Amino acid sequence: MTNVLASQTVQLYDRLRAAILSLDLAPGERLTERGLEASFDASRTPVRAALGRLDAEGLVQRDGRGWIVSPIDLAEIGALAELREAVEGAAVRLAVQRATDADIAAVAALLDAARPGEGGGTDAEQGVRAGGDFHEQLTRLSGNPAMVDAVRGAMTRLARTRWLEVRTPAAREQAWLEHRAVLNALEARDADTASRLLTGHIRGTNDRLLAALAADSRRLRGHGLAIVPDAPPVTPR
Amino acid sequence: MTNVLASQTVQLYDRLRAAILSLDLAPGERLTERGLEASFDASRTPVRAALGRLDAEGLVQRDGRGWIVSPIDLAEIGALAELREAVEGAAVRLAVQRATDADIAAVAALLDAARPGEGGGTDAEQGVRAGGDFHEQLTRLSGNPAMVDAVRGAMTRLARTRWLEVRTPAAREQAWLEHRAVLNALEARDADTASRLLTGHIRGTNDRLLAALAADSRRLRGHGLAIVPDAPPVTPR
């Protein structure tokens, strides 16, 4: 039969990616191919392949001849939020025209299943996953795969900070309600309202995130996180 | 290979990319790592690295266990045009707020220098390059690197067909005039007009491109180009 077991490269990519997104590998941390080879018990060939894919995703980057886990860059976070406003705002307008009621209901069902308060586990992780999934699924209703890819790529780059957005139950509840409101407008085929609510949600969430990041940056840096402030360029290490 | 500045991998990536974009490697053509190794006189390691980067760019893709040059996909072209409308339309609105007069004048100077009839190279190549550069530079005026990346990625995926848009001197003149009109609105700090003109330009150009592609698809296929016809709606993942 075919590959029931994923190839070493895929496994390694998944494990490295998970380690970066969980902040197990800190932003700004230096990576060496031979170090990863030892840590993950694979040879350099799959290590290099995984690094290449993560580089394309923006999760690692070159630092001179070497590699670093991409630092958290406040300017990049703002830029990605603007991109999401543009893409998701247009996508939901397309969804008003193209998505069937059943398509919308399916996304609504996912949203309802992820209503805050259900289930235990890590609330923050749950909130991050639910939020990322919601925005990707919503964009998918546009029927435009290029927009889905753009949104997914942005959400990936933002994944390491989004847990800050959903730290409190109140924040999770607000996000859920705003998501629900967008879907309501979409169900009512009200493109202007849906787009306005969605872009407002993205902008508001981002504003709160940047505020939290700025407030906590000293403490986060103390935990070993490299956070690139707004103005100056990258000064790794 | 004595070039000290560019590594083998970068050189190979550039040459492969050029071969794909120039249609020297036909869309849909099967690629083997060992074949490329022989054709480009490099070992498999840089070949694999280059293929990985081109895969991330969408210029090659996996086909089972092997590789193919990405076919030209009419649905993808339409989707990318929609993405560009959303991103570039928003970017020019940001540019109205953020770009200095000098920034805008610099882009205008580039546009004037690329006025149809000037310069060298074949007219079509010239038109493709000028168009791609213009849209990227225009997006750059937004000050948002994520938007620039999104537009550049879309233009890369579209590069193999854009020559069809600018086949005739009349088409090149029209594109140039529409570009100029966007810049005029931007100089006048008229966000609504700039965004409307730009999205209309992107949509109109794309419509003409799709019409030309549909009309010529038989002949193009005869030249060995694999063109994927309009596919059914999205059901990925």
Added chain:
DNA sequence: GCATCCGATTTGGTATACCAAGGTGGTGTA
């Protein structure tokens, strides 16, 4: 005591050998 130079070590870049899986063609049999 300080600066400088040199060499050992570490690093990514490259070439290549080996492996397993899948496809192909030929051959032998019914």
Added chain:
DNA sequence: TACACCACCTTGGTATACCAAATCGGATGC
């Protein structure tokens, strides 16, 4: 003649050896 089977060969996946450049440390000379 048609079909089934098997050997071979091509392919991507992986491991690893070697190289050049950069770095770091210590020894040396002023």
